[in-house]
Amino acid sequence: MNLFNFFKRQGTAPVARDRLQILLAYERGSTRGAPDLLAILREEILTAVGRHVQIDSNRVNVRVDRGEKVSTLEVDIEIPNAVRMAPRRKRAVPMQRSAS
Amino acid sequence: MTSVANPRQSPRFVCRSYMAVALAPEPPLVDWIADIEQKIRDTGSFLVGPPVVLDLSSVKLSKSAIAHLVAQLEQRGVRVMGVENVDPSQMDTALPPLLRSTKRESADVSVPAPKARETQREKQQQVRETRSAPATLLLDKPVRSGQSIYFPDGDVTVLGSVGSGAELVAGGSIHVYGTLRGRAMAGSNGNARARIFCTKIEAELLAIDGHYLTADLMDMALRDRPVQAWLEGSALKISALD
Amino acid sequence: MAKVVVVTSGKGGVGKTTSTAALGAALAQHGQNVVVVDFDVGLRNLDLVMGAERRVVYDLINVTQGIAKLPQALIRDKRLERLALLPASQTRDKDALTEEGVSRVINSLKQMFDWVICDSPAGIERGATLAMRFADTAIIVTNPEVSSVRDSDRIIGILDAKTVKAERGERVDKHLLISRYDPARAARGEMLSIEDVLEILSTPLLGIIPESEEVLRASNLGSPVTFNNPSSAPARAYLDAARRLMGEEVEMTIPTEKQGFLGKLFGRRAA
Numbered sequence: 074m075n076l077f078n079f080f081k082r083q084g085t086a087p088v089a090r091d092r093l094q095i096l097l098a099y100e101r102g103s104t105r106g107a108p109d110l111l112a113i114l115r116e117e118i119l120t121a122v123g124r125h126v127q128i129d130s131n132r133v134n135v136r137v138d139r140g141e142k143v144s145t146l147e148v149d150i151e152i153p154n155a156v157r158m159a160p161r162r163k164r165a166v167p168m169q170r171s172a173s
Numbered sequence: 174m175t176s177v178a179n180p181r182q183s184p185r186f187v188c189r190s191y192m193a194v195a196l197a198p199e200p201p202l203v204d205w206i207a208d209i210e211q212k213i214r215d216t217g218s219f220l221v222g223p224p225v226v227l228d229l230s231s232v233k234l235s236k237s238a239i240a241h242l243v244a245q246l247e248q249r250g251v252r253v254m255g256v257e258n259v260d261p262s263q264m265d266t267a268l269p270p271l272l273r274s275t276k277r278e279s280a281d282v283s284v285p286a287p288k289a290r291e292t293q294r295e296k297q298q299q300v301r302e303t304r305s306a307p308a309t310l311l312l313d314k315p316v317r318s319g320q321s322i323y324f325p326d327g328d329v330t331v332l333g334s335v336g337s338g339a340e341l342v343a344g345g346s347i348h349v350y351g352t353l354r355g356r357a358m359a360g361s362n363g364n365a366r367a368r369i370f371c372t373k374i375e376a377e378l379l380a381i382d383g384h385y386l387t388a389d390l391m392d393m394a395l396r397d398r399p400v401q402a403w404l405e406g407s408a409l410k411i412s413a414l415d
Numbered sequence: 416m417a418k419v420v421v422v423t424s425g426k427g428g429v430g431k432t433t434s435t436a437a438l439g440a441a442l443a444q445h446g447q448n449v450v451v452v453d454f455d456v457g458l459r460n461l462d463l464v465m466g467a468e469r470r471v472v473y474d475l476i477n478v479t480q481g482i483a484k485l486p487q488a489l490i491r492d493k494r495l496e497r498l499a500l501l502p503a504s505q506t507r508d509k510d511a512l513t514e515e516g517v518s519r520v521i522n523s524l525k526q527m528f529d530w531v532i533c534d535s536p537a538g539i540e541r542g543a544t545l546a547m548r549f550a551d552t553a554i555i556v557t558n559p560e561v562s563s564v565r566d567s568d569r570i571i572g573i574l575d576a577k578t579v580k581a582e583r584g585e586r587v588d589k590h591l592l593i594s595r596y597d598p599a600r601a602a603r604g605e606m607l608s609i610e611d612v613l614e615i616l617s618t619p620l621l622g623i624i625p626e627s628e629e630v631l632r633a634s635n636l637g638s639p640v641t642f643n644n645p646s647s648a649p650a651r652a653y654l655d656a657a658r659r660l661m662g663e664e665v666e667m668t669i670p671t672e673k674q675g676f677l678g679k680l681f682g683r684r685a686a
Contacts, residue, residue, distance in 0.1 A: 085631075085632045085635035085636055086635060088635055088636055088637075089635035089636070092466075092468065092637060095469065096463070096469070100505060115472075130487075133484075133487065134486075135472045135473075135487060136470065136472070137471075137472055138469050138470055139468075139470075140469065144469075314575075316572075317568045317569060317572025317575070318565050318566070318568040318569035318572060319539075319568075319572055319573070320572045333617060334614075334615065334617065336565070336568040336569075336572075336615070337565045337568065338565055338568070338569065339568075339572075352614070352615070354615070
């Protein structure tokens with residue numbers, strides 16, 4: 074623990090409150106039937122890309138970060154250079170080990 | 174849940190005895206059923222599940238009354254597997270089988286029987302009895318909360334503790350080389366000579382031949398000490414071994 | 416060979432999730448590749464304690480049902496690159512978990528990590544039995560308090576009966592983690608002693624975690640206590656416990672908060 078931390082020690086409850094507010098706002102929405110915008114965007118992006126290339130679901134990486142004012146959605150799709158490959162070119166991708 | 178069968182070989186056929194709980198209804202029946210209901214509530218699952226025999230020596234019931242009584246018990250989860258001490262003319266095939274018909278003086282089956290009863294007894298196949306050379310169930314691990322050990326054939330010996338909320342039921346005696354924190358019921362097949370021994374007592378309930386003591390009725394001075402429990406008449410006695 | 420560990424207790428509120436996060440982080444800090452898996456379907460919390468709640472996309476149920484691939488559902492810890500989280504679903508119920516599904520996921524995780532740590536829900540129902548089902552090792556979290564100890568005894572019995580290992584006649588390795596231990600209250604005789612708990616449960620001890628505000632602080636911040644303040648008493652206890660889990664011989668102590676230079680200057684604020 075450094076000096077800075079020491080004087081900041083009292084400050085964890087507000088952090089907890091902020092985290093919960095963001096989380097609960099999202100969870101209340103999703104459990105009461107309100108659509109989750111990030112999930113909709115994610116599906117629509119995948120559908121849109123899927124119209125043009127065959128997506129290997131092993132090669133898709135989705136990351137979200139729900140913030141208070143701004144959320145980010147990262148959809149990382151690996152697109153093979155030879156578009157619309159024959160099915161046999163689909164690679165079976167081994168699961169990756171730990172920290173990559 | 175452990176139950177180790179000990180089939181006894183015989184050159185011609187194999188006989189087996191099973192343990193059952195005997196219930197002797199007393200008039201008025203309505204009150205008796207209410208008492209049973211209370212008992213089920215107090216002792217938990219003791220009567221619910223294992224087979225039960227109805228000893229009708231204290232009541233005089235018609236065929237339909239017996240059927241009604243059996244149905245009443247079944248409704249409360251008590252399964253009647255047989256009826257005893259009732260006139261065979263009062264029985265029909267819809268009722269549980271008649272195990273023994275002759276009237277005899279009430280209750281206990283296991284106390285060394287007088288000679289006169291001996292011959293009659295030999296004729297019975299479904300007799301609950303004390304074994305001359307009882308089998309022993311040896312458990313080398315602690316008995317954990319929620320586990321139930323049911324061994325009607327003889328003694329149970331536990332090398333380790335019996336957790337709070339665990340249950341031991343033995344036809345013979347119970348020996349616990351550890352702390353007894355749960356429930357121990359010895360002599361469950363009507364053996365009043367069965368005993369309970371443990372190296373440290375914190376038991377929730379001790380019972381021998383159906384006579385029981387709960388923790389709050391046990392002498393606090395005995396807590397945490399090695400003890401034995403035995404039956405004197407209908408009183409369960411506990412004394413320190415150290 | 417990867418080890419599957421279940422963190423369980425029977426009773427709720429004894430510190431399973433905190434311990435899962437702290438031990439997972441501690442193992443990662445010791446250089447192991449670790450995934451922590453939340454089995455509390457419907458009431459997930461591990462994501463919050465790990466500070467990953469904003470980053471959940473897919474969950475355990477999605478993976479067992481084939482909706483998402485396992486690597487997509489895994490959330491890498493931002494601070495500890497060797498640590499990953501597989502969150503539980505918050506919107507589904509426990510019946511959505513199947514034994515086959517869980518078995519497949521655990522087997523895949525075993526290929527990817529050194530440690531698969533399953534955070535069991537409280538109770539002895541489906542979620543809890545599935546969390547322990549494939550475990551090689553069980554960590555039973557117990558508070559030195561009668562109801563917790565009794566529930567732990569019950570859980571130990573279930574571990575000996577309902578795990579795949581037990582059904583094969585093998586033994587699940589069992590370790591006791593005593594949490595929320597308050598040495599002052601134990602000294603005053605207001606709390607079961609460590610000896611009492613060990614005697615009652617006759618299970619080897621993995622560690623003793625002292626009651627500390629550091630645990631609350633870490634959970635407020637969403638950072639495992641071993642990472643958030645590694646020199647604090649509970650962090651040291653968890654770091655030691657993790658080393659014991661790895662098979663190292665570490666002397667059993669109950670860490671106490673050291674009075675640092677500033678602590679002395681400002682007096683005992685915590686006392």
